[in-house]
Amino acid sequence: MDPQDKKSLSRSLGEFFGHIWKGVQEPVGQDPQKQILRQETTEQVRETEHGKVIVRRTIVEELEIPTPPPKN
Numbered sequence: 001m002d003p004q005d006k007k008s009l010s011r012s013l014g015e016f017f018g019h020i021w022k023g024v025q026e027p028v029g030q031d032p033q034k035q036i037l038r039q040e041t042t043e044q045v046r047e048t049e050h051g052k053v054i055v056r057r058t059i060v061e062e063l064e065i066p067t068p069p070p071k072n
Helices: 009-025
Strands: 033-048 051-065
Touching: none
Parallel strands: none
Antiparallel strands: 033 051
């Protein structure tokens, strides 16, 4: 490598953080398609020695359809 072609420290740091930023921005793999079939929430107010407490239960039924890998 010719000494005139040597990269500066700021150039190397910019490339380094650019690679990290690119990795953060790109999605990982292919997510399956999600479809919510049913979402049900029930709520109860109960009296306790510390006062009223709200008990909430949420049930979510989802359907995941995997996406096929791309054909090359």
